[in-house]
Amino acid sequence: MSVLLVRAVLSGEEYDLRSAFNADEALNVLDTFRPSLILMDIQLPGKSGLELTRQLRAKPELNDASIVALTGYGGKDVEQNCLNAGCDGNIVKPIDTSTFPATIQSFIEKKFRAGPRVQGDVRDLLRSLRNNFITESLAELTELLSPEFQADKSRLLRVLHRWSGIAGTLGMPGVTSQARKTEGLVESGEHLDVPAVRKALRELQAMITEAAAAPAFELALPAEIVKALSGKRIALAGFSEGEARRIAQILDRAESFTLVIEGPARGLSTAMVERFDIIILNMGSAAGSTCQKNTSPGLKKPILLVGSRASISESVVSIETAARDFLTTPWDSEELLVRCCKLLSPDLINTPPPEREGPAQVVIADDDPAIGALLTATLRRTGAECRLARSGAEALALVREVVPDALILDVNMPGMDGFEVLTNLRADHLTARLPVVLLTARQQESDVLKGFSCGASDYITKPFNPMEVTARIARYLPRKRP
Numbered sequence: 001m002s003v004l005l006v007r008a009v010l011s012g013e014e015y016d017l018r019s020a021f022n023a024d025e026a027l028n029v030l031d032t033f034r035p036s037l038i039l040m041d042i043q044l045p046g047k048s049g050l051e052l053t054r055q056l057r058a059k060p061e062l063n064d065a066s067i068v069a070l071t072g073y074g075g076k077d078v079e080q081n082c083l084n085a086g087c088d089g090n091i092v093k094p095i096d097t098s099t100f101p102a103t104i105q106s107f108i109e110k111k112f113r114a115g116p117r118v119q120g121d122v123r124d125l126l127r128s129l130r131n132n133f134i135t136e137s138l139a140e141l142t143e144l145l146s147p148e149f150q151a152d153k154s155r156l157l158r159v160l161h162r163w164s165g166i167a168g169t170l171g172m173p174g175v176t177s178q179a180r181k182t183e184g185l186v187e188s189g190e191h192l193d194v195p196a197v198r199k200a201l202r203e204l205q206a207m208i209t210e211a212a213a214a215p216a217f218e219l220a221l222p223a224e225i226v227k228a229l230s231g232k233r234i235a236l237a238g239f240s241e242g243e244a245r246r247i248a249q250i251l252d253r254a255e256s257f258t259l260v261i262e263g264p265a266r267g268l269s270t271a272m273v274e275r276f277d278i279i280i281l282n283m284g285s286a287a288g289s290t291c292q293k294n295t296s297p298g299l300k301k302p303i304l305l306v307g308s309r310a311s312i313s314e315s316v317v318s319i320e321t322a323a324r325d326f327l328t329t330p331w332d333s334e335e336l337l338v339r340c341c342k343l344l345s346p347d348l349i350n351t352p353p354p355e356r357e358g359p360a361q362v363v364i365a366d367d368d369p370a371i372g373a374l375l376t377a378t379l380r381r382t383g384a385e386c387r388l389a390r391s392g393a394e395a396l397a398l399v400r401e402v403v404p405d406a407l408i409l410d411v412n413m414p415g416m417d418g419f420e421v422l423t424n425l426r427a428d429h430l431t432a433r434l435p436v437v438l439l440t441a442r443q444q445e446s447d448v449l450k451g452f453s454c455g456a457s458d459y460i461t462k463p464f465n466p467m468e469v470t471a472r473i474a475r476y477l478p479r480k481r482p
Helices: 003-009 023-030 049-057 076-085 100-108 122-144 153-166 173-187 194-212 223-229 241-253 286-294 333-343 369-382 392-402 418-426 445-453 466-474
Strands: 037-041 066-071 089-092 233-237 257-261 278-282 303-307 324-328 361-365 385-389 406-410 436-440 458-461
Touching: 003 100, 003 122, 003 194, 023 049, 037 049, 037 100, 049 066, 049 076, 066 076, 066 100, 076 089, 089 100, 122 153, 122 194, 153 173, 173 194, 223 333, 223 445, 233 241, 241 257, 241 333, 278 286, 278 333, 286 303, 303 333, 324 333, 333 445, 361 369, 361 392, 369 385, 369 466, 385 392, 392 406, 392 418, 406 418, 406 466, 418 436, 418 445, 436 445, 458 466
Parallel strands: 037 066, 066 089, 233 257, 233 278, 278 303, 303 324, 361 385, 361 406, 406 436, 436 458
Antiparallel strands: none
């Protein structure tokens, strides 16, 4: 059980809360404290929670206290064991923070007994991730805000970047926004403005505590994802049982149907995949890699290739059909869903890029000179010539002057951001069909979906791998005439 999580969820309920981390600590607390309710984790270190419950039930002074077991899984046998030990009921973890306060109150009033619920639903996994995030972030914030803590800029940036990347996915978009704001504050000067950073961290602490007890919390997917994937049939080839189960659970949230199929060494055939809308093929396994190499690029079926950055070979880079995409490991659920949505978009161009004389022209719009230099060096491998822009306005002017074959566009730029640039380009008939690849540190599904809704062709997240950049850009560049 997470004591910090329970305290955060019940912080607005005006309870007198005491905590203990093992049986001996609990007995010491109960020598002088008479609670109405005891939440008992049955997996305490040392003496188990059920053993401690039996011991407490032998104490007449605690007869009026309700004891509720917190268990890691449900079932009639588990519930009965808890009741036999003297518990008044049990709550199955991960706790649902939206209903937890009401559940606790009902036990205090002795009007309710929590029953077991079916485990294994993907919502339980996501709820557990959310609860772990709240617990760990509150613990870290307590340390960062302590008077003894010496400000460590690199640690602060790591922590804030992690929080900004996951909080929105777990139903806390305000925390993501505040973490990004604080991250910018930490990066803004050579010397850390400690009072300002501490104030921002306290705001984060309050927001996470408030989010922990937010009513009617739902881990709902954006409507665009559900609309695109609902009812779609998706084949999984070359994955282990555990990997296939993880992918199936994620796609189940979008109401898709998945089936594991064979990835034959001779490659996928039209007959094998005709009943599916997408094939997800694991390049990380030997069988999957062989299958990918022998699958004809002319197979008219959306294929998502999954593998490490090291597995992005020249054969992947040379893929010319837009109906074939790749996902690099380690990946998260949002990117898997977004990549599948993109493969099903009706505006996919299934014809190869046109031939042309002379080198391809690429405009790179990024306010970081180092990123521009790295991308320029990377794209020279394709024979492309690159032009650089340092702001949104400069990018618009340069694109209209050069009319390039592709644009790499950073989302976060001073003044006009990447979304505004993209919207302007799509409104101009001269650049309406220009391939635009977003380059961004953001990994939230809402940002990526916004980019696609504005007309983005693809996106790359920082930090990036040069081979990945080449693979994502090469499909949009014209081929040289022989």
